[in-house]
Amino acid sequence: MVLQMPIQWRPAMSVGHEGIDADHKSLIAIINEFEASPDFAHAEAAARKLYRYTEEHFLREELLQRACGYPTGANHHLEHQGILANLKKIVQRHFLIPGKSDVAEAISATTWLMHEWIVDHVVKRDPTMAPFLHRATARDWSAVPLGQRSHCGL
Numbered sequence: 018m019v020l021q022m023p024i025q026w027r028p029a030m031s032v033g034h035e036g037i038d039a040d041h042k043s044l045i046a047i048i049n050e051f052e053a054s055p056d057f058a059h060a061e062a063a064a065r066k067l068y069r070y071t072e073e074h075f076l077r078e079e080l081l082q083r084a085c086g087y088p089t090g091a092n093h094h095l096e097h098q099g100i101l102a103n104l105k106k107i108v109q110r111h112f113l114i115p116g117k118s119d120v121a122e123a124i125s126a127t128t129w130l131m132h133e134w135i136v137d138h139v140v141k142r143d144p145t146m147a148p149f150l151h152r153a154t155a156r157d158w159s160a161v162p163l164g165q166r167s168h169c170g171l
């Protein structure tokens with residue numbers, strides 16, 4: 018198992034929008050909660066929570082991108098879809114198949130993906146939204162409140 022340091026949100030990760038920054042901080046908190054899971058039951062609950070929150074956050078972010086005229090939203094959407102597909106695969110492989118209960122392996126695989134995601138996507142891709150986000154209104158942001166969607170079985 019590869020041990021990772023807990024991720025910490027840093028001002029350099031800011032996209033210049035309070036709502037998205039708050040979502041990213043919450044995601045990091047869930048990732049850290051997941052990594053600190055003392056047993057399989059906690060890891061499973063945190064993994065499902067992580068998937069659901071990520072899915073909702075991506076939707077909110079993409080709606081905001083459309084509202085503010087962000088020009089590379091299609092590519093951004095594809096990156097989101099790739100992250101979600103990989104996360105779903107990992108959650109299914111490690112947490113939904115009976116008999117698979119190696120919590121260290123499950124945490125290691127998921128942690129690796131989430132660290133990659135935070136480094137590659139949140140730090141490098143999401144800041145490209147910064148020049149456009151001032152055009153979005155508070156109403157655009159609240160169009161999809163967290164916790165209001167159904168999700169694909171996780």
Ligand SMILES: [Fe+2]
Nearest residue numbers: 078093138143
């Ligand atoms: Fe993003």
